[in-house]
Amino acid sequence: MERKPDFSWQDSPVFVGNLAETLGPWLKGQSYSQVLVLTDTHTHVHCLPRLQNLLPYPFHTIQITAGEQHKNLETCTLIWQQMLLHKLDRKSLLINLGGGVIGDMGGFCAATWKRGIDFIQVPTTLLSMTDAAIGGKTGIDFQGIKNTIGVFQAPAAVFADPAFLHTLSDRELKSGLAEVLKHGFIGDPKLLDSFANLHPAALRTLPWNQLLTQSIAVKVRVVTEDPKEKGLRMLLNYGHSIGHAIESYFLGTDSPLTHGEAIAIGMICETPPPHQTRVAQILEPFFPKITIRKEAMPTLWQLMLQDKKNSSGAVRLAIPDELPYTMQVLSITEQDLSEMLLQYTNASY
Ligand SMILES: NC(=O)c1ccc[n+]([C@@H]2O[C@H](COP(=O)([O-])OP(=O)(O)OC[C@H]3O[C@@H](n4cnc5c(N)ncnc54)[C@H](O)[C@@H]3O)[C@@H](O)[C@H]2O)c1
Numbered sequence: 604m605e606r607k608p609d610f611s612w613q614d615s616p617v618f619v620g621n622l623a624e625t626l627g628p629w630l631k632g633q634s635y636s637q638v639l640v641l642t643d644t645h646t647h648v649h650c651l652p653r654l655q656n657l658l659p660y661p662f663h664t665i666q667i668t669a670g671e672q673h674k675n676l677e678t679c680t681l682i683w684q685q686m687l688l689h690k691l692d693r694k695s696l697l698i699n700l701g702g703g704v705i706g707d708m709g710g711f712c713a714a715t716w717k718r719g720i721d722f723i724q725v726p727t728t729l730l731s732m733t734d735a736a737i738g739g740k741t742g743i744d745f746q747g748i749k750n751t752i753g754v755f756q757a758p759a760a761v762f763a764d765p766a767f768l769h770t771l772s773d774r775e776l777k778s779g780l781a782e783v784l785k786h787g788f789i790g791d792p793k794l795l796d797s798f799a800n801l802h803p804a805a806l807r808t809l810p811w812n813q814l815l816t817q818s819i820a821v822k823v824r825v826v827t828e829d830p831k832e833k834g835l836r837m838l839l840n841y842g843h844s845i846g847h848a849i850e851s852y853f854l855g856t857d858s859p860l861t862h863g864e865a866i867a868i869g870m871i872c873e874t875p876p877p878h879q880t881r882v883a884q885i886l887e888p889f890f891p892k893i894t895i896r897k898e899a900m901p902t903l904w905q906l907m908l909q910d911k912k913n914s915s916g917a918v919r920l921a922i923p924d925e926l927p928y929t930m931q932v933l934s935i936t937e938q939d940l941s942e943m944l945l946q947y948t949n950a951s952y
């Protein structure tokens with residue numbers, strides 16, 4: 604029997620739990636002409652075995668090379684070529700089995716194939732389970748600029764199964780953790796309780812089914828109230844204004860940071876007192892301070908000026924105010940940025 608979804612967003616059900624109890628029964632209730640599964644190098648090996656026995660339809664797979672550098676038009680061409688080869692008609696289903704890269708790019712390829720076929724998200728990283736798979740944003744990078752081309756399109760369903768986390772590296776797990784904690788800060792202080800005073804080595808022992816449900820609840824609520832990013836959805840960018848600048852800066856060095864590592868620093872730096880101490884207390888055990896050299900400051904400021912939320916030379920930060928679900932927008936100068944970074948990094952001056 605088909606299980607009741609944990610959430611529903613724009614008519615698309617979101618299930619948390621064992622795929623055998625969620626995806627299997629859901630698929631039996633559908634009538635697709637064909638199923639195509641999109642994987643990357645890693646999810647093909649680690650995740651496809653869990654999925655394939657549940658597919659009641661004959662299916663083909665498309666495997667692409669793992670990595671953000673492949674979230675581009677060239678890879679879309681490969682995917683569309685396979686869709687053509689397998690004669691995918693408008694009643695077909697694409698299953699995106701992977702992290703945010705697979706979900707974003709597969710979603711985009713499906714949304715544009717024959718003016719749109721159904722796709723489902725089966726996220727396999729913590730980041731994609733809690734964040735990327737929810738909210739209907741699909742897209743690819745273009746000429747090196749992230750998420751430049753894409754469409755809003757809700758998936759037919761989302762299936763988050765924490766069992767996939769077992770094969771994820773510690774570093775990728777922590778990258779997603781930053782978004783889970785972000786959801787705690789912006790919408791559900793209770794979610795943070797499980798992480799306060801937790802030794803990072805104990806992360807894998809947490810009840811992820813329940814934590815995912817709590818974290819997804821925050822994202823679903825925000826995107827439901829603000830589907831097209833007019834206001835409240837800006838809260839999801841908490842930590843990302845400074846974080847994205849730090850992420851881009853370190854991408855050009857020989858010690859790049861993960862997205863989560865960068866936005867964790869971003870959240871700490873963006874938060875004004877009196878909340879800052881608490882935010883740092885929770886994040887620092889998982890995300891130790893990084894070193895930023897004074898010479899990096901002008902580059903970081905230039906990177907921040909590119910942020911979409913800015914207006915006329917000032918950088919605007921959306922940060923949680925009185926928790927939960929309220930925000931304030933701060934305008935900051937280059938000098939403010941230096942001071943914010945100085946406080947919570949090993950900035951060398
Ligand atoms: N659409 C949205 O709203 C939204 C939100 C946030 C992020 N994103 C996008 O998501 C992407 C980042 O997502 P990500 O962090 O999941 O990256 P990712 O998809 O690159 O996955 C990270 C790495 O983990 C591997 N992997 C995935 N699942 C695994 C598993 N279960 N076991 C072992 N290895 C596994 C992947 O092959 C990859 O090497 C970015 O492109 C970002 O722009 C989109």
Ligand SMILES: [Zn+2]
Nearest residue numbers: 782843862866
């Ligand atoms: Zn993020």
